[in-house]
Amino acid sequence: MIKISQNAFAGTLESSDCLVTITPNESNEVNFEINSVVFKQYGNSILKAAQNTVKKFDISGADIKIQDMGAFDCVIEARVETAIKRALKGAK
Amino acid sequence: MNKIVKNIKEALNLCGIKDGMTISFHHHLRNGDNVINMTVNALQELGIKNLNLCASSLFQVHSPIISAFDDETITTVESGYIGGDVGVAISNGKLKNKAVFRSHGHRPSDIKSGKIHIDVAVIAAPTSDDMGNCSGKFGKSACGSLGYAMADAQYADKVIVVTDNLVSYPLCDFSIPETQVDYVVCVDSIGDPEGIVSSTTKITRDPAGLRIAKFAVDCIKNSGLLKNGFSFQTGAGGASLAAAMYLKEIMLKENIKGSFCMGGITGYIVDMLEAGCFETLFDVQCFDLRAVESLKNNPRHKEVSAEHYASPTSKSCIADKLDVVILGATEIDTDFNVNVHTNSQGIIMGGSGGHSDVAAGSKLSIIVAPLIRARLPVIVDRVNCISTPGKTVDILVTQRGIAVNPAKKDLAERLKASGLPVFDIEALKNIAEDFSGKPEPVERGNKIIAEVLYRDGTVIDEIMNYCG
The missing domain is CATH 3.40.1080.10 (Glutaconate Coenzyme A-transferase)
Known part of the structure; x- marks a missing residue:
């Protein structure tokens, strides 16, 4: 299990994109915060896409914030993955 | 005969404005319009209540009128288009009665037949003479056509022209004739030209x-x-x-x-x-x-x-x-x-x-x-x-x-x-x-906050309140 130790982000706030921000926290959990312009229609789908992406990495101790402007799930997954990789850069 | 009145408040008084009346506006000044806000502010100061605001369209610039929903100066809105925060406020149940939507063609039809009875029409006019012959083609706040204001001017009991470009009689190329106008008010500015007409409308590059x-x-x-x-x-x-x-x-x-x-x-x-x-x-x-x-x-x-x-x-x-x-x-x-x-x-x-x-x-x-x-x-x-x-x-x-x-x-x-x-x-x-x-x-919420009339007069749909 790798503990997240630095901030990282990926993405933009353009329409149909999302901005993913990762910050370390004191716990062993990975917490999600989702703000979306289509939260009512796609909030569950966004959370699932983010959780599935996180599962591919053996990480803990991170708050993942997703500011979604109506991105497809594949975009959510790609942005979360990139943000995690950036947060892990240089980590042992 | 003198139709010039010193401000909107006095003109409203001369028109005999009372609780429960219908007051109408047109929307050629679009998102640059000052006249609706000025008039509603005057109505609030006069303490008039329960008005029906019959505006051909409302835009973001009109968000100050939400305060007149709260204090019940305005309790009904009839319009063809409600944008920006005004639409959000109505969706959130801020207006006492249901809003009524009509199409731009249906509105003059119902005004003419008397289904909408306008007590006072307020015409924002980029140029007017002292008798109320007015036009949108000239002046610093020029908007062009005044097509949506014509039924209001023709059928309202009382008509106030509000202008920021008062010219000497006669304005030859008028769109609305003096025969329909009771009072003329000259103000500093009826609107912001930036919001009235854009200098460039652009083709998409997407x-x-x-x-x-x-x-x-x-x-x-x-x-x-x-x-x-x-x-x-x-x-x-x-x-x-x-x-x-x-x-x-x-x-x-x-x-x-x-x-x-x-x-x-x-x-x-x-x-x-x-x-x-x-x-x-x-x-x-x-x-x-x-x-x-x-x-x-x-x-x-x-x-x-x-x-x-x-x-x-x-x-x-x-x-x-x-x-x-x-x-x-x-x-x-x-x-x-x-x-x-x-x-x-x-x-x-x-x-x-x-x-x-x-x-x-x-x-x-x-x-x-x-x-x-x-x-x-x-x-x-x-x-x-x-x-x-x-x-x-x-x-x-x-x-x-x-x-x-x-x-x-x-x-x-x-x-x-x-x-x-x-x-x-x-x-x-x-x-x-x-x-x-x-x-x-x-x-969807469980309270009807607006009804949409089709051009044949039937209710084609109802809009429910928004539950956040």
Whole structure:
């Protein structure tokens, strides 16, 4: 299990994109915060896409914030993955 | 005789303003209008309550009137379009009574018949003389046509003209005559020119928008209607303007002489007039400065009233002579019903304007919309609000393909034969959902906050409050 130790982000706030921000926290959990312009229609789908992406990495101790402007799930997954990789850069 | 009154408050008093009356406004000053806010502020100071605000449209600039919902100065709103925070406030239940939506053509029809009785009409006039002969063509706040104000001026019990450019009698080229005007008020500024007319209206550069425009014009070309005498209406949105640009190319290349263009007029439509694509422009509202200049200078560019534009009960109207209209949609359902009143959450963000009028009047009505906006598919099982009934909608054009109303089998065959990508509307919906996933339904409130009247007078839909 790798503990997240630095901030990282990926993405933009353009329409149909999302901005993913990762910050370390004191716990062993990975917490999600989702703000979306289509939260009512796609909030569950966004959370699932983010959780599935996180599962591919053996990480803990991170708050993942997703500011979604109506991105497809594949975009959510790609942005979360990139943000995690950036947060892990240089980590042992 | 002196009609000049020193301020709006005094004019309202002279008109005998009382609790429960109906006060009307027009929307040619669009998102630059000061007159509604000034007048509502005066009404609040006078302590008048329970007014019916009958405004042809309301925009973001009018958000200060929400305070008059709170203190019950205004308890009813009747309009053709409610945008910005005013729409959100009504969706949140801030207005005491239901808001009532009518189309731009239906409004003058109901004013004329007395179904809407206007006690006091306030006309924002960019230029007026001291007797109230007034026009939108001149002055620092010029807006062009005053078409939506004409029924108000003609049928209201009392009429106040508010201007910021008072000229000596007579204003020769007037749009509204002194015979209808009781009082004239001169103020420093009736509006912000930046918000009244944009100096430039721009064609979209978005490739999806251009593809939609190209498909729309291909539909027109292959409909059989594009020939000498052709008549047309389009909006001021980026894709609509691009469609006008493609249409102009074809009309010039094939030497097609159209009869008229109706609008909502922009500089691009003025270009088409000047290039010889059309004989006449009918103008109920100018969207930019080029349109204002053209209306002022070109006798073939004619100002018309909302009644002449689209009233369903006039002896005849321009909308019924239209061949093709290009219109927008926030949502369209698989029965081709179109929503332009609410967003996908069900919050009020617009209104019909003339949408349902020209969809009904024209021979061919084309809806242009991107298949997906910020993940939301434009095609849904049932629209949040029916603004325009599907039976009056012929074609949906998206960047991924075209759907034709099943009632128009011949048209579908023609378009297919020309090589256009024609799909069943369900198939287009499935393409969108393959990208986006199926949206979960949005819960609606249980209180009716607005009703939408169709142009035949029936309630075509009701809008529920938003539960956050």
